[in-house]
Amino acid sequence: MVFADRKTVERLRKTYPAGCRIVLDEMDDPYTKIPVGAQATCKGVDDAGDILCAWDMGSSLKVAYGADRCHKVGTEAEAKVTLDWYGKHQPEEDAVCPRCGAVMPGPKGRHALSRWADITVCDQCGTIEALEKAGLTKTLSMMEWTAVKDPQNGGGPWNG
Numbered sequence: 001m002v003f004a005d006r007k008t009v010e011r012l013r014k015t016y017p018a019g020c021r022i023v024l025d026e027m028d029d030p031y032t033k034i035p036v037g038a039q040a041t042c043k044g045v046d047d048a049g050d051i052l053c054a055w056d057m058g059s060s061l062k063v064a065y066g067a068d069r070c071h072k073v074g075t076e077a078e079a080k081v082t083l084d085w086y087g088k089h090q091p092e093e094d095a096v097c098p099r100c101g102a103v104m105p106g107p108k109g110r111h112a113l114s115r116w117a118d119i120t121v122c123d124q125c126g127t128i129e130a131l132e133k134a135g136l137t138k139t140l141s142m143m144e145w146t147a148v149k150d151p152q153n154g155g156g157p158w159n160g
């Protein structure tokens, strides 16, 4: 087993704040059922430098320092996987728009289904997305959506 020194642990904590979304690159465990490319919500970094994870598929295996490899969600395709996942767990009432962060009052079904990911967005964002889809305005990167951007930068887990 390899342990990270304190400086490395501090650097890892800055890189992987609790709530950020990570993608598995390699797990040095022949028995693991977590496939490369699977995503997790980071729960923090422990004193040994291991990254604590809540995998979307329902495991809590750590990404072990010096043995396993992962990276933060960083592409449109990866952000879409995160948003699709959040979409499955959106509250039915008074959900928060994952795109702009505004509260969407009342039942979720009253608001707009995103054209870019399988998730509900507020009516205003729905209108903007329609313009994006029609090519009338530049499409906002999904990496810039509040639900993706804030947790990536230490804003804590996205609760929708």
Ligand SMILES: [Zn+2]
Pocket: 097, 098, 099, 100, 101, 102, 121, 122, 123, 124, 125, 126
């Ligand atoms: Zn919105």
